[in-house]
Amino acid sequence: MSLLDVRDLTVSFRQDGKTTRAVKGVSFTLDRGETVALVGESGSGKSVTALSTVSLLGDSATVGGSVTYDGQQMIGASRALLHKVRGNDISFIFQEPMTSLNPLHTIEKQLVESLELHQGLRGAEARARVVELLEKVGIRDAASRLGAYPHQLSGGQRQRVMIAMALANKPDILIADEPTTALDVTIQAQILDLLAELKRTENMGLLFITHDLGIVRRIADRVCVMQGGEIVESGPTAEIFANPQHPYTQKLLAAEPKGQPEPVELGARVVATTEHLKVWFPIQRGLLKRTVGHVKAVNDATIQVREGETLGIVGESGSGKTTLALAIMRLIPSEGSITFAGQDIRKWSTGELRRLRKDMQIVFQDPYGSLSPRMTAFEIIAEGLAIHRVDPSRNPRELVAEAMTETGLDPAAMDRYPHEFSGGQRQRIAIARAMVLRPRLLVLDEPTSALDMTVQVQIVELLRNLQQKYGLAYLFISHDLKVVRAMSHKVMVMKAGEVVEQGTAEQVFDSPRSDYTRALIAAAG
Structure with missing residues (x-):
């Protein structure tokens, strides 16, 4: 049976x-x-x-x-x-631990609650069992983490806590629902190895x-x-x-994303560069908020991206990928040189930057969270047209229809709301919102990680076609190395704010120089 x-x-x-x-x-x-x-x-x-x-x-x-x-x-x-x-x-592990863990309770309290409910353990006995569970799932120095709240842990640590909670009562069956989708490749590999080992040692069934x-x-x-x-x-x-x-x-x-982007044309103009770019966040302590140190989110990044070229930026969560992109777009303060279209924009005022904004656009990871649920697809895509006064002589519905057609959407659906579209269609709306302004630089921040594999392939193909047609420069941020390889001409590898390796996609993937890059590639399988 x-x-x-x-x-x-x-x-x-x-x-x-x-x-x-x-x-x-x-x-x-x-x-x-x-x-x-x-x-x-x-x-x-x-x-x-x-x-x-x-x-x-x-x-x-x-x-x-x-x-x-x-x-x-x-x-x-x-x-x-x-x-x-x-x-x-029968225990469950879900995809997003932050929706399953109570942000107001410590890790210890949440684990003890399950032990009290099902096993009647309390006090020192329950605490000892919690430490044992956290050590079993690979959380170092577990006793010192008992008082931590979920937001004080990394994504991988939160997922390990969820696994510890699922294992607390020694279940016969563990049901894991997309438990690694939101994790970096190295963390993903660790969680998969952990689940396989736990299944073997606990003799569980794993769905x-x-x-x-x-x-x-x-x-x-x-x-x-x-x-x-x-x-x-x-x-x-x-x-x-x-x-x-x-x-x-x-x-x-x-x-599976395959192939590679079209080569960059000879003599293609440089769109954006940085030299020795730094983003340091001060650590302030005491009543007078004295600066006692810095979080070096980005430390000495030098890049160049040309028309029709994609720079893939890879690394684990917290490596500085998104911070670098936001600094280039002048959305956060930084030190060093930032040049866009031949002009040093690092010291430009907000007013001076406004005229550049339509040339620098961004597409975010989550097509659910980046679109207003109260606006139709037309309103979302057309919003930038009025702000930046793009082609005021033309009917905005015509421009939106063109952008939707170009990104593989039916213009007849422009009066629908985001919840009436699939995840892949919502991501296309986000791309259309950027493309309707005809930008020169597009930052793509994990644009495929929330999507099914078949939809990922479609979005990669769409982005490559748009790049070839308009000579777009892309900063492509991702922890999915297969997608990065299919999209990128050049690749930059970041770890803890430092650029550990940079080169052509072929150089980085086929002959990685850094141990960290080799570990990333090995974890991606």
């Missing part, structure tokens, strides 16, 4: 008088010591399937079929049984939900590929990767 047995699972949601079928007859099993991956794009039903295992979907959901854990039926189970199983026998097939190849024993609420193909991981049968599986396996 399998530890978890899902048979003909169906899930429907009823809202505003309409019924949507999210899961349609899904069946799979999970055994002790085994990792099963549910793979598919956003909206395929992966997370809904996982949440159904312990009835976590809420009153709007109608669930049918059978889900048995250790022989016990979970669909329609009593509150007492579900209360016992949730977080005790791993992801859209990243590279992770699946690395961690899963079996894989179930989901599309439109159904499992379209399943089997041992090696077999699925070696000989995929379903067209959708073949499409997913082929969805």
Whole structure:
């Protein structure tokens, strides 16, 4: 008998008088010591399937079929049984730990709460168990971190705390829902190794939900590929990767940014340069706020980017990538030289910079957070036209329609709101908002990391086409080395504010000089 047995699972949601079928007859099993991956794009039903295992979907959901854990039926189970199983026998790790951890409570309090609830541990005994759990998941000097709040930990440390909470009650099954998507490649590799080791030592079943097939190849024993609420193909991981049968599986396996950008034209004009750029933030202490030191967010960065050229900036969180880009755009103070279009702009006033703003645009990582939910696509894209008085003789709707067409959007949808678009479409709106101003320099800050693999490929292709058509200069910030390689002519590697390596994409990826660069490339697999 399998530890978890899902048979003909169906899930429907009823809202505003309409019924949507999210899961349609899904069946799979999970055994002790085994990792099963549910793979598919956003909206395929992966997370809904996982949440159904312990009835976590809420009153709007109608669930049918059978889900048995250790022989016990979970669909329609009593509150007492579900209360016992949730977080005790079946635990979850979610994608974004900051939404799962309480920002007002210390790490110790949040872990102790689970131990008190399920195991009755209190006081020194509970504290000792918390330290043991934190050490098990690789948090150094765990006893000294008990009083820390979530915001005082790095992304990787927060995810380790989430894993510790999930393991607190020695579950039989661990369900990990996109647990590494928001993490740097080196941290991602560490978390995956940690989960594999914990699964082996604790003899757990691991249900791993992801859209990243590279992770699946690395961690899963079996894989179930989901599309439109159904499992379209399943089997041992090696077999699925070696000989995929379903067209959708073949499409997913082929969805990896490939190729390289068009070469930069000879004699292309320099768009932006920096020389010995520094961004130091003062550390102030005491009643008089004396400066006792500095956080060297960027320390001595010298770059050059030309028309039609992409400079890829890579490094882990906190390495200074985004800070460097914001300094170049004069959005934060800095020291050193910043030249844009042949002019030293570092000492320009706000008024003088305003006329340059349309030539320097930025696209952010999160297409959900960077668009106002109260504005239509037209209003979002057109906002800069009025501010910068771009082509005032033309109808703004015409200009927005052109920008939408150019970025692969249907102009007929310009009066819709962001929630009516998919994640990939929202990112295209963000790109259209920048492109409608015809900038010369575009900063792309992790523009693909929140997107499915197939959508990533489309966005990379779109950006390369726009660059070739308009001679755009890109600063491309990312921790995804495959995307960086597909986009970049030159690559800069940053660590703790320092530039540790810089060169052509071929030089950096094929013959890295720095140990840190080699570690990044190895972690990316």
